[in-house]
Amino acid sequence: MQVKVFVTPRMGILDPQGRAVESSLQSLGFKNVSGVKVGKYILLEVEARTASEARDEAKKMCEALLANPVIEDYRFEVDGE
Amino acid sequence: MQVKVFVTPRMGILDPQGRAVESSLQSLGFKNVSGVKVGKYILLEVEARTASEARDEAKKMCEALLANPVIEDYRFEVDGE
Amino acid sequence: MKWGVVRFPGSLDDGDALYAIAEVMGQDARILWHKDESLGGVECILLPGGFSYGDYLRTGAIARFSPIMKSVAKFAADGGLVIGICNGFQILCEAHLIPGALTRNRSLSFICERVWIRVENASTPFTRATKRGDLLRLPIKHGEGLYVAPEDELRQMEERGQVILRYVDADGRESDAANPNGSMRAIAGVANQRFNVFGLMPHPEHAVEAMLGGVDGLKIFQSIAGSAR
Amino acid sequence: MSERPVSLPGEPKVDLEQARAHGLAPDEYRKIEQIIGRTPTYTELGVFSVMWSEHCSYKSSRRHLRKLPSKSELVVQGPGENAGAIDVGDGWAAVFKIESHNHPSFVEPYQGAATGVGGILRDIFTMGARPVASMNSLKFGSFEHPRTRYLLGGVVGGIGGYGNCVGVPTVAGEVMFDAAYNANILVNAFCLGLVRKGEMMSAKARGPGNPVLYVGSATGRDGIHGASMASAEFDKQSEAKRPAVQVGDPFTEKLLIEACLEAGKTGAIVAIQDMGAAGLTSSSSEMAAHGGLGIELDLDKVPLREAGLTPYEILLSESQERMLIVAERGREAELKTVFDKWDLHAVVIGHVTEDKRWRMRWRGQIVADIPIGALADDAPVYDRPAAEPKAQPQTKISITEKPGTAKALRALLDSPNIASKKWVYRQYDSIVQSNTVLGPGSDAAVLRIKNSRRAIALKVDSNPRACALDPYLGAVGTVCEAARNVACAGARPVGITNCLNYGNPERPEVMWQFVRGVEGLRDASIAFGAPVVSGNVSFYNETEGHPIPPTPTIAVLGVMIDVSKHVTQFFKNAGDAIAIVRTATPSLAASEYAAIFGIDGGRLGAIDLAREAALIEGLVEGAEQGLIRSAHDVAEGGLAVALAEACFNPRAILGAEVELGRAGNAAAVDFFGEGASTVVLSIAERDAARVESLFAGRGLEFAVIGRVIADPRLKISGTLDEGIAELQRIYEDAIPRRLRGSD
């Protein structure tokens, strides 16, 4: 089952990359862009019988390794849900 | 309108990050994980009247800056679609 | 004092730290392999700079799970002295042995240069050979050294004296220009609440010989050596 | 015993047309048929096409490169192995080489530059040497060109990203911006390693029956483009899957360095070679050919990154971070233990044979079976026609008014070619390994050798503007400059490596530039007694018929007997005398001043190599005797710029007061002229006479022109009086300002 994990910088945490992308976009002429945030997109295949089993695994992986709660939020999607 | 951009390493391109995450997950006991890929997740607000206008902008931004077509693929979603 | 320098795959300044402690200071130091769990009876553990596991995903995130880190955590819980330099600092944060996290430099690029550091707390095992307010000239070299922690936690850390080192200018003053990576409150080094675990971005092991640009880093190692239990 | 090699079902038919599509000339294809006595299989065709390419075979350059001197008492290894080696004393040999990664860096600057660093590192540790220092020479288009910033950011990011992560300090380099490189940037990467003199490893296979081990990363479809253009019909699907660029993994490289050096200590390695261009094909065939033996590989055993690679792809893949090892029979397990420790693949994929054939098996069939010599030794060698172009190189016509000296100096310090490159080298770890006595920012880098009093000095230089005016004199001058930079630091030049970047060699003018460049390099190398021990040629740097200016990039290795005697470029004490020593008279030819102000700088002056060598000798002796407080080579921007730079001491900003020519009478050429091999020295007042005799005694022009002053101002001949802080601000901000994009 495919799992997609989205990791984003936490509210209130500096996101220099997001800021840099935003200002580059603006200087490229995309003036109507704001609130840019840059995070991570992690794709994984989990062998699981049910979506809920895959979800449990995904949650554990996020908490153990994929996101750092001090600076990041995460959410995930299990394919086919 | 919120736009979400997903950037992933192109097929066939070496993804050392993905590999490192995969082997780390496995040594943490997540033996049922495979095919890990690590990409970018970019969130942005686009001021646009219609979703299709936002889509056009998003596509241009991806091609101009957000993804590197030589080594990355991208897709995006416009919120509320 | 007996020192152990941990070698993770991708450690780079491990040899330099060993050289500084063993060759320059003449102390007993050895390499500890990341796959081992034994600490070989050392009295201080040094987690060196580098790019452990390529620093893929997040700096220090994967190294934290090395077998030896279990022993390091236990050693720290027992009050043993642990110092993490650069990547070592990042690993300590990921391992929750030190509060906060290190993220990409404000400039988004790697920075290698000598900077001024002010000692904020000289009554720790890592700084006892200095005085509060002393300025140290130390090199930094990192891409992800921007220190962050929640505001309320920072406030408490300041009150407890856990902020040990800060980036300043040559006159000892804080300023935006003197903060090379954009760290919150210009923080360059912090300790845990018990003051036995210390993480810093600057590299004291690269400031131990005059010929190579300065000796201020020795003060950190001398402090630790003088803190032997 | 001859099972006949076969093409695989679905592979395109091999004929003259297919050969042409693979970049082989009709004559070359006929020669292949003749050598192997039949039509090659598709795999074999692919293999020949890369092995006989210019890049691998040096077919246009080989006969000229033979002219280069490669011997001296200190040469431990000349050209022929992965890198050259020079004895630097106390039992150490320095192994070094420079290589280009121009085209990949233009396509994908970050990964192109990164993999360039990775490749040159492998050339060094393949020799059993621990890499201890890197340098790079970069040429970009003009700063105003729309792609330049992107390329600059990517290339510098890639060099740092890779170099920093493997723990090898980047200690020196050079960067130039010129419209001539708008469509062809140059990225030349240098690496130097140290090895105990008796412990060097070789790439010569020995011992039939010895196993061949594949170590490092798994093989993917990276970088098969050279041949892939031909295979569109073969499999459109696989074509789409073939990435055009290689992605580097510096973490794996770091493990590979440690593992290979550790494996070398076991004594179980007979030969080792990195998989560079043409990957498994060139490494396996070259190792066997150098040993006068054959090799047989079972391609099914090659670790793959993804399923479904064909033998053609496996053999031509340029996946990074891979090595091939010939082990002593029976000791494979010892080696595997080492690679296991570092979590790297180590798989036996074949063995050395006696029959001098290069035989590849795949799924029970033979897909290639070629006499070993055919791939390397029998590759074509061309004597391409060379002809001096009829038209004189274009010189510019004066279009601007002559600027005042102060204005000109400011404009020069603001030129990205002269300005501080700190924005670049700040992104490089220049201190890891604890040997960097002098990193980027002075004339040459100085590295101590641990447990020895000795040190080495390094610098890389090039001067395409001079080479465009005169490819011979330009090359001579480039070697002189790099050698002089090293001597300014107090080191004696002992060895040279070079990367010869030129246009299309099939054009007689380009071939002429190349031949003259090689001759210049040869003559200068002889004059300094510094042999050329390694190098690289990069042809076809041109777009739509516009070649780059001839750009031989020269790196010089210097040795210092006593590291404590090293010299920096910065003035040290107020009151010291400032002197210049030079071998010729400056001119504005090929100068930055002429480029900026659009004037005709005229022609290059002759270079007297005996005087150049005397200057180097004087500088080294002066440093050894402790007579020289600072020495700075006058390069782009001439004397005025060099004086300003010497004042930018990071420890203490000082000023200088000097007189040029007859008071008040100095002309632009005195201030800003180049090409005179001039060094600005500062000397304790009491030593001035001794230093004078050091140089005057060698027939060189020496003059005390002023003194270092505490007042931080640069005062020249009463016509220029500028604050150092302001000059330094211009110098340091020129590149950041342009990158910020606010003028």
Ligand SMILES: Nc1ncnc2c1ncn2[C@@H]1O[C@H](COP(=O)(O)OP(=O)(O)O)[C@@H](O)[C@H]1O
């Ligand atoms: N790409 C680079 N990488 C590292 N160091 C560099 C690079 N470019 C320039 N430098 C450093 O900046 C200084 C000035 O370079 P350059 O102008 O080429 O010196 P010179 O004028 O003496 O030839 C030198 O110390 C050089 O090593």
Ligand SMILES: [Mg+2]
């Ligand atoms: Mg130069």
